Amino acid sequence: MKKSKIIINILIAVLFISVNGFAQLKLPPITEETLDNGLQLVIVENHELPLVTMRLVVKAGAANDPNEKAGLANLTAGLLRQGTATLKATEIADKIDFVGGSLSASTNRDYTNISCSVLLKHFDVGFGLLADIVVNPKFDSSEFARELNQTIAGVIQSKDDPDNLCERGFNQALFGTNPYGRPSVGTEASLKNITVEDVKKFYRDYYLPNNAILLVAGDVMPAAIIKETRKAFSGWEKGSVPVMNSMPANEPSGRSVVLIDKPDATQSNIRFGHLGITRKDPDYYPLLLMNYILGGSFTSRLNAVVRVQKGLTYDIRTQNEWNVMPGAYYCNTYTPNESTMIAIQASLDVIKKMQTELVTDEEFNEAKNFYSGYYPGSLETADNIVSEIIKIKLYGLPVSYIEDFTENINKVTKEAILKAAKNHWNTDNLIFCVVGKASEIEKMLAPLGPITKKTIDQF
Amino acid sequence: MSKWKQAAVIVMIISGLAAAGELNFTIEKHQLANGLMVLLLEDHSCPTVTIQAWYRCGSKNEVPGITGISHLFEHMMFKGTKKYPKEKFDRLVLGNGGYNNAWTSFDNTTYYEVMPPSKVEVAIDLEADRSRNLAINEQNLSSEKQVVLSERSMRYDNDPFGSLYEQIFNNAYVAHPYRWLPIGFESDIKSITLQDCLDYYRTHYAPNNSFLIISGDINSKEVMKMVEKHYGPIKAEVNQAPVRTVEPPQRGEKRIQYHKMAQLPAFIAGFKIPDGKSPDIYALKVAARVLFGGESSRLYRRLVYEEQKALFVDGEAARYQDPALFYVMAGAVPGSNMDSIEAEVWQEIDKLQTEPITDYELQKAKNQLESEFIFGMQTNESRASMVGSFEINTGDYMNIYKEAEGYRSVTAADVMRVAKKYLNSRNRTVVILVPEPPTQASISE
Numbered sequence: 001m002k003k004s005k006i007i008i009n010i011l012i013a014v015l016f017i018s019v020n021g022f023a024q025l026k027l028p029p030i031t032e033e034t035l036d037n038g039l040q041l042v043i044v045e046n047h048e049l050p051l052v053t054m055r056l057v058v059k060a061g062a063a064n065d066p067n068e069k070a071g072l073a074n075l076t077a078g079l080l081r082q083g084t085a086t087l088k089a090t091e092i093a094d095k096i097d098f099v100g101g102s103l104s105a106s107t108n109r110d111y112t113n114i115s116c117s118v119l120l121k122h123f124d125v126g127f128g129l130l131a132d133i134v135v136n137p138k139f140d141s142s143e144f145a146r147e148l149n150q151t152i153a154g155v156i157q158s159k160d161d162p163d164n165l166c167e168r169g170f171n172q173a174l175f176g177t178n179p180y181g182r183p184s185v186g187t188e189a190s191l192k193n194i195t196v197e198d199v200k201k202f203y204r205d206y207y208l209p210n211n212a213i214l215l216v217a218g219d220v221m222p223a224a225i226i227k228e229t230r231k232a233f234s235g236w237e238k239g240s241v242p243v244m245n246s247m248p249a250n251e252p253s254g255r256s257v258v259l260i261d262k263p264d265a266t267q268s269n270i271r272f273g274h275l276g277i278t279r280k281d282p283d284y285y286p287l288l289l290m291n292y293i294l295g296g297s298f299t300s301r302l303n304a305v306v307r308v309q310k311g312l313t314y315d316i317r318t319q320n321e322w323n324v325m326p327g328a329y330y331c332n333t334y335t336p337n338e339s340t341m342i343a344i345q346a347s348l349d350v351i352k353k354m355q356t357e358l359v360t361d362e363e364f365n366e367a368k369n370f371y372s373g374y375y376p377g378s379l380e381t382a383d384n385i386v387s388e389i390i391k392i393k394l395y396g397l398p399v400s401y402i403e404d405f406t407e408n409i410n411k412v413t414k415e416a417i418l419k420a421a422k423n424h425w426n427t428d429n430l431i432f433c434v435v436g437k438a439s440e441i442e443k444m445l446a447p448l449g450p451i452t453k454k455t456i457d458q459f
Numbered sequence: 460m461s462k463w464k465q466a467a468v469i470v471m472i473i474s475g476l477a478a479a480g481e482l483n484f485t486i487e488k489h490q491l492a493n494g495l496m497v498l499l500l501e502d503h504s505c506p507t508v509t510i511q512a513w514y515r516c517g518s519k520n521e522v523p524g525i526t527g528i529s530h531l532f533e534h535m536m537f538k539g540t541k542k543y544p545k546e547k548f549d550r551l552v553l554g555n556g557g558y559n560n561a562w563t564s565f566d567n568t569t570y571y572e573v574m575p576p577s578k579v580e581v582a583i584d585l586e587a588d589r590s591r592n593l594a595i596n597e598q599n600l601s602s603e604k605q606v607v608l609s610e611r612s613m614r615y616d617n618d619p620f621g622s623l624y625e626q627i628f629n630n631a632y633v634a635h636p637y638r639w640l641p642i643g644f645e646s647d648i649k650s651i652t653l654q655d656c657l658d659y660y661r662t663h664y665a666p667n668n669s670f671l672i673i674s675g676d677i678n679s680k681e682v683m684k685m686v687e688k689h690y691g692p693i694k695a696e697v698n699q700a701p702v703r704t705v706e707p708p709q710r711g712e713k714r715i716q717y718h719k720m721a722q723l724p725a726f727i728a729g730f731k732i733p734d735g736k737s738p739d740i741y742a743l744k745v746a747a748r749v750l751f752g753g754e755s756s757r758l759y760r761r762l763v764y765e766e767q768k769a770l771f772v773d774g775e776a777a778r779y780q781d782p783a784l785f786y787v788m789a790g791a792v793p794g795s796n797m798d799s800i801e802a803e804v805w806q807e808i809d810k811l812q813t814e815p816i817t818d819y820e821l822q823k824a825k826n827q828l829e830s831e832f833i834f835g836m837q838t839n840e841s842r843a844s845m846v847g848s849f850e851i852n853t854g855d856y857m858n859i860y861k862e863a864e865g866y867r868s869v870t871a872a873d874v875m876r877v878a879k880k881y882l883n884s885r886n887r888t889v890v891i892l893v894p895e896p897p898t899q900a901s902i903s904e
Contacts, residue, residue, distance in 0.1 A: 025506075048504045049833060090755070090764070097753035098823045100830030119830055146767055153770045153792040156722050160619050263897045264720040267612045299549045308546065311605030314613060334613055366554035373556010373575040377507035381837045456897065 025376040025403065027385065031222040035230060037238045038210025042389055043225050044217040046382035050120040052218035053383045054127060056134050057390055058112040059213075060206035062184035063325070064244055067177065069194050071186015075151060076202045077105035077112045080133040082143040089143055092129060099125050103133070107184050110324045111394060120219045127216075131232035134212075137203065144196040152191050155183075159456050162262060162269040162435040166332070168459050169258045170271040170433035173452075174328055178249035187459070210238040213393050217382030246325055251275050252429045255449035261438035262456060268340040268436030272347075273330030274429055276320040279395040285408045286420040287320060292367045294318050294354050294421070295331060299366065301350050306333065312343045318351075320424075324395065329424060337437055341444040344432070354421045358414045371409045484836075486846060486856065487679055489686075493695040494667025497686055498856060500674035500842060508675035509840040510582040511571040512590065513847050515670075516663035518641040519565045519702050519781065525655050527643015530563040531607050532659055536570065537561075538599045540592040548585055555581050563641045566780040567851045573840055576676040580685045586671075587689035590664050600653050608649070611642050619721040623788070623890055630715050631729045631784060631888040635706035665696035672847050675839035706731070706782055713888040721894040723770065724797040728804075728889040729784035732776055732881045735852035741865040742873040743776035743785055743881065748824035749816050749874070750774060750787075750807060755823075757807050758789075768795040772804070778852045785882060797891065811878035815871035828866045 033041040065072045081096075081103055082089040096103040099122035105114045114134060118126035158164045168183055175181030182190070214233070216225050252274050277283055288296075295302040295318030306316045312335045321327025331351070335343040359367075379385050379402070392401050432448055434441065445451060487499040518529050539545040552559045557574035559582075572582035615621040625640050632638035642648075671690075673682055709731055733739055750758045751774045762769035774787040787804060791797050816824075836842050850856035 049837060051833060051837075090760070093754035093760075093764075097755040098819075098826060100823075100826035100828070117834065119833060146764070149767060149792065150763070150770065153723070156793060157770060157790065159722050162617060261897075262720075264617075266616055267609065297553060299546055299553055304546065307606055309602065311602030312609070314606050314610035335609065336612070362550070362554075366550055369556050370553045370558075371556075373578070374558060377505065377556075377573065377575060380505040380507060380839070 025379070025406070027379065027402065028382065029222075030385070030389070031226075033226050033229075035209065035233060037234065037236055038208070039229070039233050039236065040213045040393070041226065041229050042213065042215045042386070043220060043222045044215070044382045044385050044389070045220060045222070046217060046385075047219050050219050051117065052120055052123050052126065052216065052220055053117045053386070054115065054130055054217070055215045055386060055390070056114045056130060057213045057215070057394070058114070058207055059110075059211050059241075059394065060202075061107050061110045061112055062182065063109050063179035064202075064206060065179065065182065065186075066198075067179075067182075068190060069186075069198060070182035070190035071151065071184070072194055072198055072202050073112060073206075074107040074185050075147060075191070075194060076199045076207075077107045077114065078151065079139055079143060079147050079199060080105050080114060080137045081129075082147060083138040083140050084132045085136040085138060087132065092133065095125055096129055101126050103129055109180055109184060109327070123220070127228060127232065134207065135233065135236045139196055139200050139203070141196045144199060148191060148194065151185065152188055155185060155188055155191065158185075159459060162265065162267075162334070163332075165260055165262070165456065165459055166269040166271045166433050166435045169260050169435065169454065170273075170330065170431060171328070173256070173258045173433060174252065174274065174431045175249045178247055178325075180249065180323070180325065180327060204239075205242050208239045208241055209233065209236045211241045213390070215386045215389060217386045249275060249326070251426075252431050255428070255430050255432065257432040257434065257445050257448050257451040258454060259438055259442060259445060259451050260433070260435045260454045260456065260459070262435050263437055263439070265337065265435065265437045267334045267336050268434050268441055269332070269334045270340070270344060270432070270434050271330050271332040272344070272430050272432040273328050274426060274431065275326045276329030277424060278324065278326050279322040279391065280397065283420055283424070286412050286416040287424055288371070289364075289367045289409065289412050290354070290359075290417045290420040290424075291318055291320060292370065293359050293363045293417070294351065297367075297370070301354065302331070302347060305350050306343055306346050310342075310346060312336075312339050312346070316343075316347065322395075337440045340434065340436060340441045341447075344448070348427055351425050352427055355418075355425060358418050364414055364417070368409055368412070372406045375405050375409075484842065486859075489683055491666065491687065491690055493690070493693055494665075495686075495690050495693075496670035497683065498670065498672045498846060498850075499677065499679045499682060500672070500839070500846065501677050501679050502674070502839065502842075503676050505839065506576055506676050507573055507839055508576050508579050508673065508677055509571060509573050509843045510579065510586065511569055511672040511674075511843050511847055512586045513670050513672065513851065514568045514663060515566075515668050515851070516699065517564050517566045517568055518639060518643070519636040520663065520699065521636060521639075521643070524647060525643075525651055525659075526639045526647040527607070527641070528647075528651050528655060528659050529568055530641045530643065531604065531648060531651060532656055533561050533563045533568050533570075534603045534607060535595050535600065535656060536589055536593065538593065538595050538603070540588050540594050542588050542592065543585060544594070548589065551581055551585060557582065565637055565641060567847075569844075569847060571840070571843075579673070579677060579682060580689075583673075583682075583685045584689050587693065590666070590669070590690075591693055593660060595653065595656060597653055600656060604648055604651070607642075608645065611645060611648065615640075615642060619719050619725070619892055620788075622717065622719055623725065623727045623892055626715060626717050626890040627727045627729045627784070627786065627888060630713055630890060631709075631731065632706055634704050635781060636702060636704065637706075637779070637781065637783075661696070662699050665698075666690060666693050667695040668699060670847075670850065672843040674843035674846075702781070709886050709888075712884050715888070715890045716893050717890050718893045718895050720897055721892055723791055723793065724894055725788070725790035725892045726797060726801055726889060727786060727788045728887050729786045730882050730887045732783055732785045734782050735778045735780055736854055738865065739877050739881070740776060740778055742869045742877040744828060745816075745821065745824040745866070745869045746811055746874050746878055746882070747774055747776050747785065748827050749811070749820050752824060752827050758804060761807065762789065762800060762803060766803075768792060768800050768803075780852055780854075801889070801891075805884065808878065808882050811882065812875060814875075816874050818871070821869070821871055821874070825866050825869070829863065832862060
């Protein structure tokens with residue numbers, strides 16, 4: 001075993017950066033290291049409370065699922081803690097529960113996150129389990145059958161959640177056969193296509209140290225963590241990561257509506273939009289500020305009109321999905337059946353106005369001041385800092401992203417905000433998805449465009 | 460603070476927590492002449508400050524006809540004053556790099572701001588101002604009622620689990636105002652008047668019926684000067700009358716069939732348990748961990764893992780100011796029988812009454828509770844919320860210091876005793892979700 005060496009020390013000791021007389025960015029020491037097998041290790045020290053949170057990120061997510069096997073990445077992640085070469089599923093549960101810790105895995109479009117949190121005095125148990133389930137999972141066939149049935153049951157139950165249905169219907173219509181069109185958890189049909197051999201293959205293909213990052217945050221000493229990581233992860237063999245063919249989704253042309261009938265609904269859930277930009281797009285900061293003013297805060301124009309003035313909803317927001325490939329840029333809300341079309345029209349009007357005039361001084365200053373003041377405080381827990389570092393690693397952001405955040409926010413001009421509104425909203429080409437009581441709302445939606453009607457059973 | 464001192468503090472914190480579970484922060488208490496209590500938690504590890512204004516009123520202070528007014532009024536508190544009209548409140552908080560929100564529960568209504576340290580006074584000024592000078596009118600009340608009705612639809616009417624949660628309180632209680640949720644009944648929300656709101660405001664929003672918690676990167680002396688300046692001139696009011704109604708004992712199981720369009724059957728049950736001051740809460744929380752705490756817990760392992768009948772099973776001993784519920788919730792996987800899931804849940808609960816839990820399980824539950832407690836203190840905001848909850852639910856914020864000892868002293872015999880006393884069938888209410896197919900639901904609408 002060769003000695004690995006520390007590659008970068010992003011920041012040494014405590015760093016203070018004063019921002020506009022606001023809060024100071026106060027980052028704790030962060031240490032980086034790469035093992036010979038390619039595993040990247042990031043350690044964030046925070047000695048305030050005696051606890052540790054660990055995350056192992058595998059750079060493969062639902063977008064890596066084969067088309068007809070949506071849910072494979074998620075199922076693979078879920079099976080990690082259901083047995084290893086030396087521990088049964090029940091033994092893993094006993095061990096982590098006994099120390100009052102948590103051990104879980106989740107998958108999104110771009111990556112998989114295996115997390116473990118324990119009090120410092122139980123570090124050995126938590127770290128040992130995390131390493132074991134990542135390096136030596138067993139994928140026993142009876143555990144597979146159980147996990148698969150549970151996942152299918154969960155998918156069925158989630159159909160009672162109108163917001164979830166609305167998201168599924170919208171993504172399916174917008175992304176089509178693009179990987180982002182499939183729900184990360186899969187569908188009843190796609191899950192039934194998956195075998196335990198598929199899970200083993202997915203693990204072999206993507207769970208490679210050179211395709212992963214280990215982040216350890218909390219009341220820890222870097223030297224000790226580096227030593228423990230070498231001990232626990234050096235036997236994990238590197239390999240070649242399959243290259244995914246990225247297929248850009250098609251922008252919608254014209255307007256169209258997907259209506260999912262929920263006959264007992266008293267409110268309609270609405271989501272409309274089109275493709276957005278990637279996390280790495282140079283327009284990130286202008287879009288962030290534009291979105292804050294349009295529909296990203298409680299003082300946003302959409303909230304002021306649709307909620308505060310008209311009382312049509314409890315919640316309305318716009319959001320760009322920050323992914324490796326372009327995600328959606330959408331508006332979502334819910335409103336009583338009878339005001340479905342009124343809420344949609346009012347929202348469209350607000351968006352259109354955003355594209356025609358500069359934002360006011362008050363809006364502009366508020367948005368900038370919000371991010372300048374809020375961002376340093378949002379890094380309060382070590383785990384929050386870890387989330388920011390993951391963004392740097394996964395989306396290829398500059399290493400100085402955290403330090404430069406406020407400066408980049410303050411560089412944005414009113415003109416850049418207007419340009420972002422013009423470039424990143426196109427109200428002529430939109431997909432609308434509405435989950436609601438079709439017998440009451442179908443007719444009113446007709447002016448929006450051609451309607452494709454679906455039932456809950458189709459999801 | 461020098462580096463050396465910092466290191467010394469860290470060592471103390473770790474050894475303190477590891478050895479005795481003591482808290483690593485001190486709470487400084489002040490009291491203004493008008494009765495306002497102020498709790499300060501000075502901590503310089505992160506450049507944020509949380510300002511929380513707690514009012515000792517929630518849905519339990521309502522009466523039929525105006526249920527939901529505490530929560531509706533919470534929304535109205537964002538409608539502006541003469542000094543800071545309309546949306547100025549939110550604009551000032553956000554525009555100074557902070558964020559804010561509020562929540563209403565059975566026993567309290569709490570407002571908070573999280574600000575950069577140099578902007579603390581902005582929040583103190585805004586909170587003090589709206590505690591007395593709110594300017595609300597028919598128009599903004601009328602549109603806000605629509606907003607709250609939309610919130611109610613989203614959380615309860617259009618969500619089977621939200622409906623079950625409402626049903627358990629509607630049915631478990633017969634007299635005490637916990638029988639309605641803070642959201643209130645739809646017809647009451649619709650008919651609440653401006654005068655109702657003004658009366659509610661005058662009665663409950665007084666310095667002697669509230670307290671402030673300010674937590675984070677502050678200088679305590681400086682902050683108290685700001686509090687004196689903005690809250691000092693506000694007059695005390697005649698105290699509101701405490702809730703008189705005491706829930707009578709339950710003398711038999713109540714079973715409710717709740718029909719709703721849903722994919723899978725589920726049930727929720729509630730056993731009456733004592734108020735937040737009762738020391739029995741510790742043993743009840745241990746019992747909940749033994750039954751539901753993680754995948755190794757008795758009920759998860761049996762119903763979800765081994766028999767694969769349930770999609771989920773969960774529960775907790777709730778801590779409120781007045782007698783609360785120990786609740787249990789489970790959902791079936793497709794094709795499994797809800798009756799048999801329910802029967803097995805009762806079997807496991809009955810077992811707690813007749814056999815002591817093992818030393819291993821007792822220690823596991825205590826470790827889980829300790830871990831939850833420490834992980835719950837990671838941010839200035841979560842620490843402040845915890846301190847406030849202790850003041851509301853146990854009558855004294857200082858009880859937060861006794862919490863760790865409370866759990867540590869629980870024995871297997873205590874768990875058996877509380878299981879017999881509270882978790883028995885005569886003391887429970889069960890609401891069963893009976894799924895209806897879409898067509899039927901459509902007709903019944």
